[in-house]
Amino acid sequence: MIEIKKHTIIVGYGLAGFCYAYQLHRKGLSFCIIDQPLHSATRQAAGVCNPTQLKRYSLAWEAPRFLAYAARFYAFFEKEYSCSVFQKTPIHRYFHQVSEQNLWGEASYSHLLAAFLEADIIPQGDPNIRLQNGYGIVKQAARLNTVETLETFSSLLDSSAFRKERFDYEALQLQNSGIQYKNIEAQQIVFCEGFGIHSNPFFKQLPVIGAKGESLLIRAPELATSATIKSGIFIVPMEADIFWIGATFDHHDKTNQPTEQGKLWLLNKLNRLLDTPFELLAHQAAVRPTVIDRRPILGKHATHPSMAVFNGLGTRGAMMAPLLSEWLFQHLNEGKALPVEVALDRF
Numbered sequence: 080m081i082e083i084k085k086h087t088i089i090v091g092y093g094l095a096g097f098c099y100a101y102q103l104h105r106k107g108l109s110f111c112i113i114d115q116p117l118h119s120a121t122r123q124a125a126g127v128c129n130p131t132q133l134k135r136y137s138l139a140w141e142a143p144r145f146l147a148y149a150a151r152f153y154a155f156f157e158k159e160y161s162c163s164v165f166q167k168t169p170i171h172r173y174f175h176q177v178s179e180q181n182l183w184g185e186a187s188y189s190h191l192l193a194a195f196l197e198a199d200i201i202p203q204g205d206p207n208i209r210l211q212n213g214y215g216i217v218k219q220a221a222r223l224n225t226v227e228t229l230e231t232f233s234s235l236l237d238s239s240a241f242r243k244e245r246f247d248y249e250a251l252q253l254q255n256s257g258i259q260y261k262n263i264e265a266q267q268i269v270f271c272e273g274f275g276i277h278s279n280p281f282f283k284q285l286p287v288i289g290a291k292g293e294s295l296l297i298r299a300p301e302l303a304t305s306a307t308i309k310s311g312i313f314i315v316p317m318e319a320d321i322f323w324i325g326a327t328f329d330h331h332d333k334t335n336q337p338t339e340q341g342k343l344w345l346l347n348k349l350n351r352l353l354d355t356p357f358e359l360l361a362h363q364a365a366v367r368p369t370v371i372d373r374r375p376i377l378g379k380h381a382t383h384p385s386m387a388v389f390n391g392l393g394t395r396g397a398m399m400a401p402l403l404s405e406w407l408f409q410h411l412n413e414g415k416a417l418p419v420e421v422a423l424d425r426f
């Protein structure tokens with residue numbers, strides 16, 4: 080029996096599900112989120128928004144556009160919910176060799192990167208980090224507190240708007256115009272399951288290959304950096320004396336189990352960098368929803384247009400998800416074409 084009518088059902092509440100739900104909320108449309116938070120990449124992410132690709136000294140795809148939209152989107156959210164989740168946080172790129180300084184210098188004067196890379200190199204920083212050849216600064220970088228964002232938004236949703244349960248794909252009924260799921264009727268359903276997409280019978284063929292990442296949380300009372308440090312690993316200040324350390328990249332193991340090997344790899348890198356005692360608080364793992372062509376996947380199902388997918392956020396969900404959610408909303412509700420790079424029908 081239908082008891083609840085909604086505009087959209089959203090399956091999965093990570094960054095994709097949150098951003099899509101918040102788009103609907105801003106437009107005054109109703110939704111019900113169904114999420115079982117077992118394998119969330121979002122809850123383990125550092126939330127760094129880095130517009131550059133420092134390995135290649137280039138900009139990330141469409142970074143200025145994504146970053147500008149994300150900053151407005153999160154600022155709007157912060158104002159409405161009286162919280163502080165998105166902060167400008169520069170990235171300090173650690174130089175192992177003098178030659179890296181020269182490459183940095185060239186890149187910082189290039190047409191594309193000048194707005195993002197500080198030309199001057201910092202010779203010294205926090206004394207608790209063993210510095211060899213200084214840092215370069217990535218300007219305009221930011222950090223989203225992903226867990227607080229999800230918790231803040233969901234804490235004000237009632238039981239008709241948020242259900243903590245595993246979505247049962249067999250209970251989904253497709254109707255002429257819309258869908259029914261258990262006692263909920265909706266015009267659309269948007270699947271935002273991250274790497275969990277492989278259990279979805281309607282979209283599991285999409286090439287979300289996944290890249291597992293392991294990370295640590297440490298307490299280091301004497302470490303005082305307020306910037307994100309990028310060496311072989313990231314050191315990200317989270318709160319007071321707590322730092323996020325990560326992450327590994329594994330393209331073979333697609334489980335969410337932290338491994339001894341991953342922990343040792345991270346600790347080894349960390350010990351080489353830090354010259355101060357620290358306490359290990361947590362070790363965690365999740366699979367990033369990466370796609371074979373490194374672009375997100377948005378769009379409607381080929382034969383069931385009331386079903387859509389929002390996936391493939393890869394390694395940059397915090398920066399990209401807000402604008403992608405706007406593109407998907409406009410596509411599903413206003414008939415606007417999606418940029419070809421992200422459209423589902425490219426596969």
Ligand SMILES: Cc1cc2nc3c(=O)[nH]c(=O)nc-3n(C[C@H](O)[C@H](O)[C@H](O)COP(=O)(O)OP(=O)(O)OC[C@H]3O[C@@H](n4cnc5c(N)ncnc54)[C@H](O)[C@@H]3O)c2cc1C
Binds near residue numbers: 095096244247276278
């Ligand atoms: C170690 C690590 C570090 C990272 N660091 C960063 C970073 O610094 N900056 C950045 O931008 N990105 C980072 N990322 C990537 C980022 O986490 C992802 O881009 C993003 O969080 C993916 O969001 P999502 O909503 O698509 O998936 P998820 O966050 O995985 O959310 C999917 C949700 O759907 C739920 N779900 C799945 N199937 C079902 C079902 N059948 N029924 C109910 N619920 C279901 C899952 O349990 C989960 O809660 C990192 C990822 C990892 C693993």
